[in-house]
Amino acid sequence: MVNENLVKDVVKEPYKYGFVTDIETEKIAKGLNEDIIRLISQKKREPKYLLDFRLKAFKKWQKMDEPDWAGLGYKQIDYQDIIYYSAPKQKEKISSLDEVDPKLLETFDKLGIPLTEQKKLTNVAVDAVFDSVSIATTFREELAGHGVIFCSISEAVKNHSDLIEKYLGSVVPASDNYFAALNSAVFSDGSFVYIPKGVTCPMDLSSYFRINSGDSGQFERTLIIAEESSSVSYLEGCTAPMFDTNTLHAAVVELIALDDASIKYSTVQNWYAGDEEGVGGIFNFVTKRGKCLGKRSKISWSQVETGSAITWKYPSCLLLGEESVGEFYSVALTNNLQQADTGTKMIHIGPKTKSTIVSKGISAGNSINSYRGLVKMGTKATGSRNYSQCDSMLIGDQASANTFPYIKSQQPNSEIEHEASTCRISEDQLFYLQSRGIEFEEAISMMVSGFCRDVFNQLPMEFAAEADKLLALKLEGSVG
Amino acid sequence: MQSQMKESDPILEVENLFASTDNLPILKGVSLTVYPGEIHAIMGRNGCGKSTLSKIIAGHPSYNITNGDIKFSGENINSLEPEERAQSGIFLGFQYPIEIPGVSNLEFLRVSTNARRKFLNKEELDTFDFEELVKEKLELVKMDHAFLSRSVNQGFSGGEKKRNEILQMALLEPKIAILDETDSGLDIDALRIVASGIKKISNSQTGIILITHYQRLLDEIEPNYVHVMADGQIIKTGGSNLALELENKGYEWTDNFVKES
Numbered sequence: 001m002v003n004e005n006l007v008k009d010v011v012k013e014p015y016k017y018g019f020v021t022d023i024e025t026e027k028i029a030k031g032l033n034e035d036i037i038r039l040i041s042q043k044k045r046e047p048k049y050l051l052d053f054r055l056k057a058f059k060k061w062q063k064m065d066e067p068d069w070a071g072l073g074y075k076q077i078d079y080q081d082i083i084y085y086s087a088p089k090q091k092e093k094i095s096s097l098d099e100v101d102p103k104l105l106e107t108f109d110k111l112g113i114p115l116t117e118q119k120k121l122t123n124v125a126v127d128a129v130f131d132s133v134s135i136a137t138t139f140r141e142e143l144a145g146h147g148v149i150f151c152s153i154s155e156a157v158k159n160h161s162d163l164i165e166k167y168l169g170s171v172v173p174a175s176d177n178y179f180a181a182l183n184s185a186v187f188s189d190g191s192f193v194y195i196p197k198g199v200t201c202p203m204d205l206s207s208y209f210r211i212n213s214g215d216s217g218q219f220e221r222t223l224i225i226a227e228e229s230s231s232v233s234y235l236e237g238c239t240a241p242m243f244d245t246n247t248l249h250a251a252v253v254e255l256i257a258l259d260d261a262s263i264k265y266s267t268v269q270n271w272y273a274g275d276e277e278g279v280g281g282i283f284n285f286v287t288k289r290g291k292c293l294g295k296r297s298k299i300s301w302s303q304v305e306t307g308s309a310i311t312w313k314y315p316s317c318l319l320l321g322e323e324s325v326g327e328f329y330s331v332a333l334t335n336n337l338q339q340a341d342t343g344t345k346m347i348h349i350g351p352k353t354k355s356t357i358v359s360k361g362i363s364a365g366n367s368i369n370s371y372r373g374l375v376k377m378g379t380k381a382t383g384s385r386n387y388s389q390c391d392s393m394l395i396g397d398q399a400s401a402n403t404f405p406y407i408k409s410q411q412p413n414s415e416i417e418h419e420a421s422t423c424r425i426s427e428d429q430l431f432y433l434q435s436r437g438i439e440f441e442e443a444i445s446m447m448v449s450g451f452c453r454d455v456f457n458q459l460p461m462e463f464a465a466e467a468d469k470l471l472a473l474k475l476e477g478s479v480g
Numbered sequence: 481m482q483s484q485m486k487e488s489d490p491i492l493e494v495e496n497l498f499a500s501t502d503n504l505p506i507l508k509g510v511s512l513t514v515y516p517g518e519i520h521a522i523m524g525r526n527g528c529g530k531s532t533l534s535k536i537i538a539g540h541p542s543y544n545i546t547n548g549d550i551k552f553s554g555e556n557i558n559s560l561e562p563e564e565r566a567q568s569g570i571f572l573g574f575q576y577p578i579e580i581p582g583v584s585n586l587e588f589l590r591v592s593t594n595a596r597r598k599f600l601n602k603e604e605l606d607t608f609d610f611e612e613l614v615k616e617k618l619e620l621v622k623m624d625h626a627f628l629s630r631s632v633n634q635g636f637s638g639g640e641k642k643r644n645e646i647l648q649m650a651l652l653e654p655k656i657a658i659l660d661e662t663d664s665g666l667d668i669d670a671l672r673i674v675a676s677g678i679k680k681i682s683n684s685q686t687g688i689i690l691i692t693h694y695q696r697l698l699d700e701i702e703p704n705y706v707h708v709m710a711d712g713q714i715i716k717t718g719g720s721n722l723a724l725e726l727e728n729k730g731y732e733w734t735d736n737f738v739k740e741s
Contacts, residue, residue: 436588437567440563
């Protein structure tokens with residue numbers, strides 16, 4: 001067996017985003033009821049249809065039970081003990097970045113996401129979300145020149161109400177599941193993207209989610225619409241301070257791709273994972289789904305999941321359009337007492353639809369890492385194909401990995417292929433690399449990164465480097 | 481025989497080495513000295529401790545040294561990590577080279593070569609320069625460039641794995657190479673390629689220890705010394721004739737030496 005302590009040291013992650021920003025916030029009272037929902041809606045000056053959407057979702061949520069099929073073990077969430085709206089106090093109307101609280105700008109600076117004109121990232125437009133609200137969105141004018149809308153969802157509700165009313169909840173209905181219903185009732189902000197017909201978005205778009213407050217949940221909602229023959233690459237990053245309490249994050253992401261449109265959605269999730277004893281950390285219950293509505297449309301999910309105490313997340317594709325394509329590329333790394341239950345659903349509805357699933361789970365410490373996926377071929381999905389590959393890597397002898405592939409086919413003229421493997425970093429492999437002069441840490445990092453290569457190749461350039469660094473960081477430690 | 485006057489200092493000195501794994505004693509007092517330019521062969525039955533000796537010299541964590549010393553270039557290396565030993569010039573050619581999925585052979589060879597170069601205060605090579613170097617070394621073992629883009633040893637045939645070991649040896653330019661049954665599983669042609677590769681890499685400054693069961697490798701590479709191991713000890717040392725004698729008489733012949741000692 002690999003020397004347990006050595007491995008423990010190596011995979012011990014120094015979480016460098018654990019700081020708290022000391023800022024005056026506006027918080028509403030703890031608890032969840034119709035009045036709270038009305039209050040959130042009122043604060044955001046929402047139109048009536050949206051308040052109705054929220055209240056309907058809340059009614060449904062009240063009748064639903066928290067799902068337990070993933071077999072995750074965690075302390076019962078007290079939904080009345082959460083603050084559902086928390087925003088840094090700032091001026092009512094902010095016309096430019098100069099008016100944003102410097103403390104907030106500083107926070108994002110520290111996270112490596114500078115927002116100010118002088119320092120902002122040059123090739124990526126960023127929407128920065130702090131607790132319940134969007135703080136700033138960069139490159140808006142430049143994007144507007146191409147007809148691309150990139151703003152907070154609150155703003156979209158005000159300025160692009162027709163699109164919101166048409167598409168919000170059209171991919172993930174409020175009644176979809178317990179956490180989606182909760183989000184639909186209380187969502188506070190998030191990002192909105194609209195790519196008009198024929199436009200290739202001139203730069204990557206990115207949302208950065210920061211949870212700062214310890215007692216409030218984050219419930220953001222993202223909606224991306226790609227019109228005919230348009231394309232966009234969207235990146236999402238997340239971090240949170242280290243608290244010894246658990247914070248609930250229940251997001252909903254909806255993607256819509258029309259004829260010949262393509263959306264690439266990449267996530268690097270690095271929420272605080274809790275400490276070695278499993279104290280604290282984010283409960284990450286997220287519903288992400290894309291609808292390939294148009295012919296030859298394509299939605300590609302790639303994710304690198306390294307954080308959160310609990311991850312419950314299944315970015316999925318509804319393949320309606322003929323010859324539409326769904327992809328899911330995932331790396332999930334768990335350590336200590338982290339639990340991850342992640343995977344995808346590929347629902348083939350239209351004919352000649354195609355999906356690819358590549359999932360890589362790495363479990364270290366006492367963590368549990370599961371792939372759970374559904375591939376479904378509907379009656380009309382003639383000539384459709386799926387290929388799934390699910391690989392697990394175990395580090396140490398206390399971690400566990402599971403694979404739960406569900407396959408349902410109602411269409412004999414379709415193909416489903418599933419491959420799965422489990423491997424362990426063996427002492428012999430480590431010794432082999434070491435005996436060639438390669439340091440212990442680098443040896444583990446090489447093997448993990450080699451294991452994930454198929455997925456890293458799918459990430460946008462900027463993100464691939466970040467993901468590699470993040471894994472290396474997670475694997476970094478003081479050896480010996 | 482090893483007491484004769486040598487012009488230079490020894491590369492490797494194993495002194496009365498005792499080692500165990502899981503409290504089971506494997507080595508029971510092995511002594512061995514290798515000078516630059518020397519080729520030593522170690523022979524013996526399966527389980528006599530030959531492979532263990534090679535792993536312990538390379539620093540395998542599963543074995544504990546309970547007594548004795550290993551000195552490399554005069555320095556005691558008992559407590560050095562395997563990577564430190566490798567960087568300073570100890571090379572172990574594996575009997576069963578390990579497969580490492582997903583890690584490209586080229587990248588592995590480059591990182592490994594650079595770790596050694598860094599130790600030698602040589603400039604580390606970027607991908608481009610390394611390609612040049614590796615091309616030249618591929619010739620030595622008659623390996624195709626396509627080997628480099630595959631994962632380390634994955635799906636390699638037995639012969640390809642062994643040639644990949646010799647390629648690593650060529651790149652790392654070790655001061656001492658311990659080749660653990662590099663000849664096993666090779667056909668005659670592959671054996672010749674491997675043997676000629678070893679000969680080309682070694683020079684008057686390198687020491688080589690060949691661990692083998694068979695005379696046929698020693699026909700290609702003539703050793704200066706042949707040691708016979710049994711039950712964790714070197715029970716007899718002789719010249720290259722000893723291997724021939726062993727080939728004729730079998731290991732049973734050596735059982736008498738154990739009794740004598």
